[in-house]
Amino acid sequence: MSGTAKNGTSVEPRPTRGRMLDEDIPYGVRVAAEWAWRVGIILITGGVLIWLLSKVSFLLIPLLLAALFTALLNPVVAWLSRRRLPRGIAVAITMLGLIAVVVLTLIFVGRQATAGFKELWGQALEGVKQVQQWLQDGPLQITTDQLDKYLSQLTGSLQNQSSAILTGALSVGSGAGHIAAGLLLTLFILIFFLLEGRQIWAFLTKLAPRKARPALDGAGRKAWTSVGSYVRIQVFVAAVDAIGIGAGAAIIGVPLALPLGLAVFLGSFIPVVGALVTGAVAVLLALVANGLVNAVIMLAIVLVVQQLESHVLQPLVMGKAVSLHPVGVILAVAAGSFLAGIPGALFAVPVLAALNSAIRFIAARGWETDVVPATPELPLADGETETQEEQPINSKEAISDDH
Template sequence: MTPTPDAKTRSDRQIAEDIPYGVRIAAAWSWRVGLILVMIGILVWLLGKVSFLIIPVMVASLLAGLLYPVVVWLRKRKVPNGLAVAITVLGFIGLISGSLALVGRQLVSGFGELWQEALAGIQQIQTWLADGPLHLTADQIDQYIADAANALQNNSSSILSGALSFGSTAGHFAAGLVLALFILIFFLLEGQRIWAFLVRLLPKKARAATDGAGRRGWTSMVNYVRIQMFVAFVDAVGIGVGAAIIQVPLALPLAVLVFIGSFIPVVGALVTGAIAVLLALVANGPVNALIMLAIVLLVQQLESHILQPLVMGKAVALHPVAVILTVAAGSYLAGIPGALFAVPILAVVNTAVRYIAGRSWEHDGGPGAVGAPTAEGSPGPDGDSNLKDAELPVGQSRGATGTESKARASGSIPEERPGADTTKGE
C-alpha cells in the first residue's frame, strides 16, 4: 500500500527528530557558511581579473580622502569648486614631483660614493674570509665568485624574462596612475553624486542601511589613512634624522623609502628598517650598523607602543593580530597592492558591519535613518534630492532639485556644511 503524503511527511519529521538538535544546527550553519565562502572566493577571483580597474579606484579613493579637506578649505574662501579641485590636484602633483626630483638628485650625487664604499666593504669581507675563522684561501674565494657568475649566466634567460615582465608592469603602473588621477578629479568634483547614484540602484528598503554604512566606512578609511600618514611621517623623520647624524649615506632617500614602506603595516617597517641597517653596514661598517639598528628599533617601539595605541586605536578599532593576518592575506592574494589596501578595506568592512548589525540607521535621526534628514539637513536616501554628507567628496549644489533649491532659499533646509561631523548619533 502506497503511503499517503501525510504518512510520508510524518516519517520525514520523525527522521529529522531522530537527528540531535546540535547536529541539525551545525549542518544548517555549515552549508550557509560554505556558500558564503564560495561567494567570497568567486568575488576575489573576479576582482583579480579586473585589478587593473580596482587598484586605480582604491588609490583615487584614498587620495580623495586626503585631499578633500584642502578642497573644502578653498571653497570656504569663495574659490569655485572646479578651480579648488584643480588647485588641489596640481599642488599635490607638484609636491610629489618636487620630492621625487630631490630624492633623485640625492641618489645621483651619493651613488658614486656609496659604490666605492660598497667595494671597500666587499674587500673587507674577503679579508675576513681569508684571515677569520673560516681560513678560506684566495683560490677558494675566487672559485665561489666564479660559481656565482656562472649561476647568473645560466639563468640569464630568466633574468631577461623578469626584466621584460618588469617593463610591462611599469607600463601598466603608468596607465593605472593616469586612470587613478582621472578618477580622483571626478571623486573630488562629483563624489557625492556618484555615491547617491550607487545607493539608488538598490531596493528602497536597503538604501538607508547602505547609505549609513557606506558613510561610516568612508569616514573610518579616511581616518586610517590620515593617521597612517602621520605615523609614516614620524617614522621617516626619526630614521632619516638618525641616519644623517651617524653619517649614513643617502639619508634622504632612505627617509622617503621608510615613509612609503610605513603604509604596509608591520611588514613595511621591518623591510625598510632592514634596508637602513644594511646600508649602514655596507657604508660604515658593523659598529655603525648596530647604531642604526638601535635607532630603527627605538623609532619602531615609539610607534608601536605610543603612537599606534594613542591615535590609531581611536580611529580604527582593529586588533594587531587582525592587522597582521589581513596584511598576510592581502599580500598573498594581490601582492603589494593587497598589502597596501588590506587594512583600509578591513577597517571599512568592520565599521560597516557593526553599523548594519546594530541597525544604527533606525534611530538617532543620523545619516541613513529612514525618512530622517542627514547631518546637513537634506533628505536621506529615500528623498528626492542628492545625498549630503561631510565625509564624502561633494560638488556644488547645482544638481539639487527645484524643491530643494526653494527650501534652501526659504531656510527650511540649511546650506551644505562640508566640515560637519557625520559620526554623531551613531
C-alpha cells in the same frame, strides 16, 4: 490527523520518518549544521568575489588608490571651496599641488640618492677587495687564478642565459608600462572623485531597491568616514616613523638618510611588514657604510621608533580612528599579502575598517534611529553650499527618488 480507537481513546498520529530523524539528531548538531551551510555559502561567495576581482586588478588597484587619495585631499578641496573658489578650480589647484610636491620630492631625493650612492660605491669596492683578500688568505685559500676562473664561468653562464635575461627585462619593462598606465588612470579617477564624488555615490545608491537605500547610504557614509580617518592617521604615523628613523640615521652619519626616510614613510603604509622591511634596510645600510657598532646604534633607533608606533601611536591614535584590534590588523595584512601581494597588504586595513563600520551600522539597524551627518569627505554637488553640507541629514531622507 489524530484518530479515535475502538475503546474511545484518542490515538496520536504515527510520526513520519523525517520527524523521527530530526528528533534523533542532537540539538547542538542541528545548530552547527545550520551555521555550517550558511558560513559555507558566505566563504564560497567571498572566494568567487575575490577571484573575479583578481581578474580586473588593473582597474581595481587604481580605483582603490584614488579612493584613498580622495579621503586625504578632500579636506584641502573643502578648505579652498570655503575661500569662494569654484569647486573645479579648487580641485585643479589641489591636483597641481599634489603633482608638484611629488615631482619636487622625487627630484630632491634623487639627487641625494645619487650623491649617496657615489659614496657607497667606493665603500662597496673596498668591501669587494676585502672579501677577495679574505678568500685568498682565509680558510678557503682560493688563489687569484681560481677566482678568475670562477668569474669566467659565471660570465659564460650569464651569456648562455642571455635570452632568459632579455625576456625578464622585457617583462620588467612591460610591468613599468602597466604601472605608468595605472598611475594615469588613478589621477583620472581621482579628479572625478574629488569633483563629483557625491553625485557618483548618489547614482550608485539609487541602483538599490528603495527599501534598501537608507541602509546602503548610511553604511556607505560610515565606511567612508572610517577610510578617511585611517588615511589621515596613517599619514601622521608614517611621518613620525620617517622623521624618527631618518633623523636618527643622519645624526649617526648613515648615508642616504633622506632617501631612507622616504622609504620608511612609504613602507609605513603597509602595517607591520613595511616597518620591518624598511627597518632592516636601515640597519643593513648602516652596517655596510659604517660598520657593526653603527649598525647596532641604528638598530636601537629603529626599535625605539617602532615601539613608539606599536605602543603609543597605533593603540591610542589609530585604534580609536578605525576601531580595529591589532590582531585583526595583523591577520588582515597577512591575508591581503597572501591573496594579492603588496597591493593586498596596502589595502587590507582600510578595506577591513570600511567593512567593520558598514557591518556594524547594518547590524544595529542604524538607519532607523541614527541621524547620519553629511561627511565633509564627500564632495559637494554643483550648486550646494557649505552650510548644506554641515547640516545633519537623516539617512532615510538622504535618498529620494528625484535626482
